[in-house]
Amino acid sequence: MTVYGGSGDPKRSLELLWGVQEEKPKRGPKPRFTVDDIVRVAIAIADAEGLDALSMRRVAGDLGITAMSLYGYVPSKAELIDVLVDRVVGEIEMVEVAGDWRAKLEHVARENWRLNVRHPWLLQVSSSRPVLGPNMIAKYDYELRAVNGIGLTSIEMDLVIGFVTDYAHGAARNAVEAAQVEQRTGATDDQWWEEYSPLLEKVFDAEKYPVAAVVGAEAGAEYGAAVDPSRAFEFGLVRLLDGVAVLVGSKG
Amino acid sequence: MTVYGGSGDPKRSLELLWGVQEEKPKRGPKPRFTVDDIVRVAIAIADAEGLDALSMRRVAGDLGITAMSLYGYVPSKAELIDVLVDRVVGEIEMVEVAGDWRAKLEHVARENWRLNVRHPWLLQVSSSRPVLGPNMIAKYDYELRAVNGIGLTSIEMDLVIGFVTDYAHGAARNAVEAAQVEQRTGATDDQWWEEYSPLLEKVFDAEKYPVAAVVGAEAGAEYGAAVDPSRAFEFGLVRLLDGVAVLVGSKG
DNA sequence: TGAAAACTCCCTACACCGTAGAGTATTGTT
DNA sequence: AACAATACTCTACGGTGTAGGGAGTTTTCA
Known part of the structure; x- marks a missing residue:
């Protein structure tokens, strides 16, 4: 279900990420x-159809070769x-934001949000022991700079980020x-609720749970949906x- | 990869969750x-080996029958x-916490943390349009009560929770x-870092990314690990x- | 100018998955 | 005893990642 990054040979992963090339082969067919071609095709598949659709057979098929x-x-x-992960992480907009730490940090949050919304499959890739590709490191440095020099310790900076x-x-x-649930189920929130709520009313005890x-x-009426x-x-x-x-104020 | 809850027939799901029983069959083998037996076995598998190991064949096998x-x-x-989800949600400790909203809200956070750490597979189950079983509703009501009567609107209460x-x-x-990455890779954080860091040093440019x-x-030294x-x-x-x-203060 | 090496790519196979469909065994009713 | 209803099993389909081995292509060296 969840897919794990950094599971392979770290050496080979780093070589791929940083473009370290062992001397390229002389003999044999080109x-x-x-x-890069493979990565591009794979990202296209994952973006369009999700990580579940990203199989070796599928990637190979789109390229016109076999899985192996x-x-x-x-x-x-x-x-x-x-x-793939390091590649799309490079899409983060790493501009110098005018203003104080708060403006910069807000930009960091929004860029992370945007990245994950644009490439939802990122959310399914585990981030423990990430493979530190060039874009990942650049992102970390960029984000830290948002809270650099405002009185926080290194540890606090890391924790805040x-x-x-x-x-x-x-x-x-x-x-x-x-966003996906509608497409997956083929029912809008309204349609779903119309079918669901009468069933729920039979079992929900409003007197037992008055606050809920x-x-x-009220929340449902305000949102026009469950959330x-x-x-x-x-x-x-x-x-x-x-x-x-x-926290920052306590340092002043 | 990610598993989706609430995908099936909502009616049948609600019946299962709330124990609504159609009149039970008279004829045929018992x-x-x-x-309940099935749920118990399934939770045991998911807790011990993760959601990937939870297959119909596996559950059936543990019960001594076939998948179908x-x-x-x-x-x-x-x-x-x-x-399964509603069942383990029932494990949340819904006690009246002494003290103000902050103490109550902290308890809510810790109980949610504990639940997900105890049943990590919960994190892989999508929560959009959740099937509202008895325990899920009880949890929502309990959590809302932590911030009830302190001047927040209904919407704000929902958003805070x-x-x-x-x-x-x-x-x-x-x-x-x-916690899982060590078991999965068979390498402790120390071992992993020992193999990884020399490779990384070859490609990482400390002058280009001084803050990182x-x-x-410093963070690595403090934690004794990456995180x-x-x-x-x-x-x-x-x-x-x-x-x-x-937010609460601004209402006073 | 062969022959051999090195390389890319394909084919087959394995053990899994969720579940459709059809068949069999067991039980209760008439 | 016959029949109906139910629980369960068996087989099959199209999918997964990738191991192992074979086929075909290009380059290098004698």
């Missing part, structure tokens, strides 16, 4: 493709995914799932920055 | 098991997972992945509650 031929370019699927990026990932996950009854009803992920992101972002502000 | 026999109890795997639970889920996800170099080194998810959770929890406090 490869028809490059790793890919193993001449890439040691296994795990390393391929490592490369983790806090912000994790939040953005979680919020993006909710947004992506909400009131809040659930509104985009609004939740904006709401949480303010709380989050307020919370960091308390 | 069922050997109950849905399960379809007499449960319409499909999707509904089974719906039931979403903010807190989403945070706990994300933090738990990191903790679970960090300093912070990464410390438990510490990150505690750190973020304080920021998060501080941020909510700003």
Whole structure:
């Protein structure tokens, strides 16, 4: 279900990511493709149809070769995914944001949100022991600079960045799932609720759960759905920055 | 990869969850098991070996029957997972916490964290349009009561609870992945880093990324690893509650 | 100018997955 | 005893990642 990055040979993954080339082969037929071709096709598949659709057979098929031929370019699927991740991480807009740390940090959160919404399959790739490709490192440095020189220790800087990026990932996950659920089930939120609510009313005891009854009803009416992920992101972002502000303020 | 809850027939799922029984059959052989037996076995498998190991064949095998026999109890795997989720959600400790909203909200966050760490496969089940079983509803009501009567609107209460639970889920996800990566790769963080760092040093340009170099080194030394998810959770929890406090304070 | 080496790519196979469809065994009712 | 209803099994399909071995193509060296 969840796919794991960094599972393959770290050496080979790093070589792929940083373009370190062992001396290239002299004899034998020329490869028809490059790793770059494969990565491009793979990202297209994952973006359009999700990580479930990204199989070795599918990638190979789109290139016009067989699954096993890919193993001449890439040691296994795990390393391929490592490369995909670092590739799209490079899409993060790493501009110098005018203003204070808060403006910069907000931009960091929004860029992380955007990245994950644009490439939802990223949310399914585990990030423990990530393979540190060039774009991943550039991103880490860029994000740290948002909170550099405002009185935080290195540890605090690292924790704050983790806090912000994790939040953005979680919020993006909710947004992506909400967007996909309609397509997956073939029913809009309205249609779903129309079928679901009469069934639920038979079993839900509004007297036993008065708070849930009131809040659930009001929230549903306000959102026009069970949840509104985009609004939740904006709401949480303010709380989050307020919370960091308390920390920063305590250093002054 | 990600598994989707609530994909099956909502009617049948709700019946399973709320124990609504169609009149039970008179003729034919007695069922050997109950849905409860199946759920218990399935949770044991998922807890011990993850959601990937939870196949219909595996559950059936553990019960001593064949995969297809399960379809007499449960319409499909999707509904089974719906039931699993509501079942473990019932483990949340819904006690009246002494103190103010902050103490209550902290308890909510910790219980969500604990639940997801204890049943890591929960993190792989999509939560859009969740099937609202009895335990899910009880949890929602319980959590809302933590922020009831402190001047927030219904919408704000809903958003705050979403903010807190989403945070706990994300933090738990990191903790679970960090714990699993060692088992999965057969290498401790130390071993991994010993093999990885010399390779990375060849490609990492400390002059190009001075902030990342300093912070990464200090953080690594402090944690004794690349990350410390438990510490990150505690750190973020304080920021998060501080941020909510700003909102609550503005209502006073 | 062969022959051999090196390389890319294909084919087959394995053990899994969820579940459709059809068949069999067991039980209760008439 | 006959029949109906149910529980369960068996087989099959199209999918997964990738191991192993063979086929075909290009370059190098004698």
